[in-house]
Amino acid sequence: MHIAEGFLPPAHAIAWSVASAPFIVQGVRSLSREVREHPESTLLLGASGAFTFVLSALKIPSVTGSCSHPTGTGLGAILFRPPVMAVLGTITLLFQALLLAHGGLTTLGANAFSMAIVGPWAGYAVYRLLKRYDVPLMVSVFFAAFVADLSTYCVTSVQLALAFPDPSSGFLGALGKFGSIFAFTQVPLAVSEGLLTVLVMRLLVQSSKGELTRLGVLVKKTATGARGKTETEAKA
Amino acid sequence: MSKMSKNAKINILLVAVVAALAVLPVVLGLGDHKKEPFTGADAQAETAITEIDPEYEPWFSPLYEPPSGDIESALFALQAALGAGVLAYYFGLRKGRRQGEERARAEQAGKAEQVEQTGEAGKAEQPEQAHAPAPEGA
Numbered sequence: 001m002h003i004a005e006g007f008l009p010p011a012h013a014i015a016w017s018v019a020s021a022p023f024i025v026q027g028v029r030s031l032s033r034e035v036r037e038h039p040e041s042t043l044l045l046g047a048s049g050a051f052t053f054v055l056s057a058l059k060i061p062s063v064t065g066s067c068s069h070p071t072g073t074g075l076g077a078i079l080f081r082p083p084v085m086a087v088l089g090t091i092t093l094l095f096q097a098l099l100l101a102h103g104g105l106t107t108l109g110a111n112a113f114s115m116a117i118v119g120p121w122a123g124y125a126v127y128r129l130l131k132r133y134d135v136p137l138m139v140s141v142f143f144a145a146f147v148a149d150l151s152t153y154c155v156t157s158v159q160l161a162l163a164f165p166d167p168s169s170g171f172l173g174a175l176g177k178f179g180s181i182f183a184f185t186q187v188p189l190a191v192s193e194g195l196l197t198v199l200v201m202r203l204l205v206q207s208s209k210g211e212l213t214r215l216g217v218l219v220k221k222t223a224t225g226a227r228g229k230t231e232t233e234a235k236a
Numbered sequence: 237m238s239k240m241s242k243n244a245k246i247n248i249l250l251v252a253v254v255a256a257l258a259v260l261p262v263v264l265g266l267g268d269h270k271k272e273p274f275t276g277a278d279a280q281a282e283t284a285i286t287e288i289d290p291e292y293e294p295w296f297s298p299l300y301e302p303p304s305g306d307i308e309s310a311l312f313a314l315q316a317a318l319g320a321g322v323l324a325y326y327f328g329l330r331k332g333r334r335q336g337e338e339r340a341r342a343e344q345a346g347k348a349e350q351v352e353q354t355g356e357a358g359k360a361e362q363p364e365q366a367h368a369p370a371p372e373g374a
Binding site for chain 2: 001002003004005006007009010043044046047049050051052053054055056057058059060061062063064065066067068095096097098099100101102104105106156160164165166167174177178181182185186188189191192195196198199200202203206207208
């Protein structure tokens with residue numbers, strides 16, 4: 001999903017940077033609030049950023065005969081809500097743009113919009129939706145990470161199609177072209193990302209029950225569960 | 237104990253499925269229909285851009301570019317290693333803390349038991365206490 005340096009026309013590059021900026025500002029605020037109010041979160045925040053660091057460095061072969069990489073943004077979005085991932089994802093992208101010549105500074109805004117903003121929000125929305133319907137935690141986690149990954153690449157396809165519409169078939173033609181490069185390749189990788197996120201969440205459940213409860217990922221079964229039931233009963 | 241190993245089994249299974257998803261496309265030769273199999277999707281998008289708009293010239297180039305593919309690979313590996321290191325630190329620290337807490341709890345429970353025992357023993361021996369020193373000192 002890394003659009004290479006200089007590969008978006010200036011107007012598009014600026015527009016996506018402007019679109020991303022408020023999300024990143026919001027993210028910096030919510031990140032510093034989290035660290036100030038819950039200093040004990042710092043370690044888990046670091047681990048969430050580290051997960052994105054690892055996964056976005058892994059170029060994995062896919063069924064289409066190309067390689068692509070997961071994003072790792074679903075985990076942090078579930079744990080700390082999406083704004084925090086706008087920052088952690090952008091830091092990862094910045095590292096790759098500066099040291100690896102992967103992505104770029106002019107395309108940082110567009111890449112941040114897909115990987116650090118839309119991906120986390122889409123994954124988080126799926127997570128909340130499934131949780132509302134009492135889907136088991138690990139199933140919700142899987143689909144959240146899956147959607148965070150896949151939606152990121154769909155956004156990249158749209159961004160490129162907007163910038164480079166096909167001369168004959170227009171925006172939709174270009175969308176099909178970029179979509180076939182990114183989106184289909186990404187499906188098995190999104191499955192892998194879902195499974196890896198489930199793995200890390202399982203390890204967290206085993207090792208950090210207290211923190212997951214505080215973050216609202218695990219629910220204390222006694223009080224809230226009973227109250228939830230009586231509320232629904234009262235409604236019925 | 238059996239519950240622990242079931243957990244571990246599920247974790248190993250998850251890793252195995254991810255590994256299979258990555259390895260199978262290569263083993264099954266799913267890239268064979270391409271001139272250059274298993275290139276990066278990001279690089280393919282660049283090619284697609286130049287196909288759609290052959291006149292497009294990137295208007296900015298990276299400030300730093302790894303001088304060779306090998307160095308690029310090394311930097312990617314470094315990125316993964318940094319992330320994996322932080323994750324390993326986190327889980328290692330958690331496990332150590334948990335073990336420490338368990339040990340402290342076990343020690344405290346042990347002490348409490350000892351106090352109870354010596355307390356009872358003390359009561360029983362109270363009449364003779366003047367003659368014999370406390371048994372736990374020995």
